[in-house]
Amino acid sequence: MDIAEIFKAGGIVMYALVLCSIAVAAIMIDRFLLYRRAEKELESFVMQLPLLFSYASLTDVYEKIKDKDNAAACLVQAGVKAALDGGDVRLALDNAYGQVAAQLRCRMNYLSMIVTLSPLLGLLGTIGGMISSFQIFNLQAGQPLAITGGIGEALTATATGLCVAIFALVVHTYFAGKMDTVLTQAEQAEAFVAAELRKRGA
Numbered sequence: 001m002d003i004a005e006i007f008k009a010g011g012i013v014m015y016a017l018v019l020c021s022i023a024v025a026a027i028m029i030d031r032f033l034l035y036r037r038a039e040k041e042l043e044s045f046v047m048q049l050p051l052l053f054s055y056a057s058l059t060d061v062y063e064k065i066k067d068k069d070n071a072a073a074c075l076v077q078a079g080v081k082a083a084l085d086g087g088d089v090r091l092a093l094d095n096a097y098g099q100v101a102a103q104l105r106c107r108m109n110y111l112s113m114i115v116t117l118s119p120l121l122g123l124l125g126t127i128g129g130m131i132s133s134f135q136i137f138n139l140q141a142g143q144p145l146a147i148t149g150g151i152g153e154a155l156t157a158t159a160t161g162l163c164v165a166i167f168a169l170v171v172h173t174y175f176a177g178k179m180d181t182v183l184t185q186a187e188q189a190e191a192f193v194a195a196e197l198r199k200r201g202a
Contacts, residue, residue: 006156009129009156010122010125010129010156010157010160011125011128011129011157012125012128013121013122013124013125013128013157013161014125014156014157014160016121017118017121017122017125017157017160017161017164020114020117020118020121020164020168021164021167023110023114024111024114024164024167024168024171027107027110027111027171028171028175030107031107031108031171031175034103034104035104035175035178035179035182037069037070038070038071038100038103038104038182039070039071039178039181039182040069040070041068041070042070042071042072042182042185043185045068045070045072045073045189046072046185046188046189046192049076049189049192049193049196050192052064052065053192053196058080058083058084058197058200059084061076061080062077062080062081062084065077065080071100071104071182071183071185071186072185072186072188072189072190074096074099074100075093075096075097075100075186075189075190075193076189076193077096078092078093078095078096079092079093079096079190079193079194079197080193080197083197083200089194089197089198090194093190093193093194096190097186097187097190100183100186101183101186104179104182104183105179108172108175108176108179111168111169111171111172111175112172114164114165114168115165115168115169115172116165118161118162118164118165118168119158119161119162119165120161121157121161122157122158122159122160122161122162122164123157123158123161124157125156125157125158125160125161126155126156126157126158128157129155129156129157
């Protein structure tokens with residue numbers, strides 16, 4: 001069978017499964033771009049923080065990091081700016097961490113939903129196809145092959161649903177690992193900045 005025939009054999013749920021696969025691909029591209037920016041020079045930035053704070057005033061520190069655009073830099077910028085403005089450093093760091101974490105987690109729940117939803121949609125399509133196949137029992141003899149063929153076609157929906165779920169699961173697992181790595185680095189930066197600014201009386 002060609003793609004059009006396979007799609008037709010799966011029934012109406014194939015449209016929903018195609019939408020799910022498109023959604024996974026769109027989320028994957030969106031998360032890839034976001035995580036690439038969040039990870040840009042992230043590890044080296046965190047490692048350079050002790051040297052940066054040891055030789056520079058807070059004003060100089062802010063000037064050197066204000067153009068950085070990774071997850072840890074956002075936290076450091078918020079903490080240093082709060083210290084320079086006389087604000088609550090701890091609150092600024094917590095708010096910045098919450099914003100970074102929310103951006104990294106955004107749309108991940110949709111991937112989790114698609115992982116669960118896709119096999120169920122496939123099963124629904126298969127059950128609908130099997131019901132249609134068994135209706136031919138009402139016809140005359142010589143139909144067993146038609147029954148088994150109809151069931152085989154109906155299973156197309158389940159196979160498609162599983163493929164979409166596997167795709168979504170792989171994407172979710174990959175970016176969940178990325179998220180853990182980025183947040184760990186951000187937490188290290190947050191802890192260092194909080195301790196450093198506390199020593200400076202900020």
